[in-house]
Amino acid sequence: MDWLGFTIVVLCLLVSAFFAASETALTGASRASMLRLSKQGNGDADVVSDLLDMRERLIGALLLGNNIANIGSSAIATAIFTAWFGDVGVLYATGVMTALVVIFAEVLPKTIAINAPDRVALAVARPMRLTMYVLGPLLRIVEVIVRLLMRLFGLAGEHQAILSPTERLRGAVDLLHHEGKFEKQDRD
Structure with missing residues (x-):
């Protein structure tokens, strides 16, 4: 029983690491890069874009x-x-489990994913799409409960961006200039 139990624990930790890396990679993936790769015929980039369009799910x-x-x-x-x-x-x-989860199922996979978010996002896209399909019915139940609770607390509403796309672009250009990657005339 112990070996079976240990095997299941290790498998669960690997699955947890997959989800932690996927979360970091998919939330950090560049939509612009995915669009460019998609135009070049990369099917995984299409899947990443589709997943990002269903952010809540x-x-x-x-x-x-x-x-x-x-x-x-x-x-x-x-x-x-x-x-x-x-x-x-x-x-x-x-x-023991706190140490294992924090190091091997959270920090390590997230650190790997944050260093190469686009590459990791492309690698996890198809398995995540399958996971979302398998968990679909359960996810719908969770979404309904969350929406009801948000409405109960007066938090229901549309997701409103704080900055317009133009303001976000201006902020990115200013940041690149500040980091020395854009000359003043290019920024202007």
Whole structure:
């Protein structure tokens, strides 16, 4: 039982790492790069763009998948550690799983993804689309509950961008100038 349990814990941690990397990559992917790659015939770029167009459902799938993996791995580890050490095994499992989840299922995959968001987004796009399809019915239920709660607290409404596209572009140009990548006349 212990080897099976350990195997499941490791698989759950790998799944959690996948979701953590996917979240960072897909939220950090450049829409401009995806459009350019899509025009060059890259089908994965089309999938990334489609996923970004369904941002609310994407975030729901990422969070749901990540939480299922983390809670599942922690529950199984707790069962193993309590079988070995009795009641104090809960504390051991909590410490070990916290370290494993933080390092291997959160920080490491997110660091990898933040260093190459477009490349990682292209790699995870198709598996994430499949995940969203599989979790679709559950995601719909979660979305309904969230919308009801938001309405209950008076937070329902359209997603309104704070800055217009022109203001965002102006901010990007100013940032590039500030970083020394644009000369003043190019910026102007």
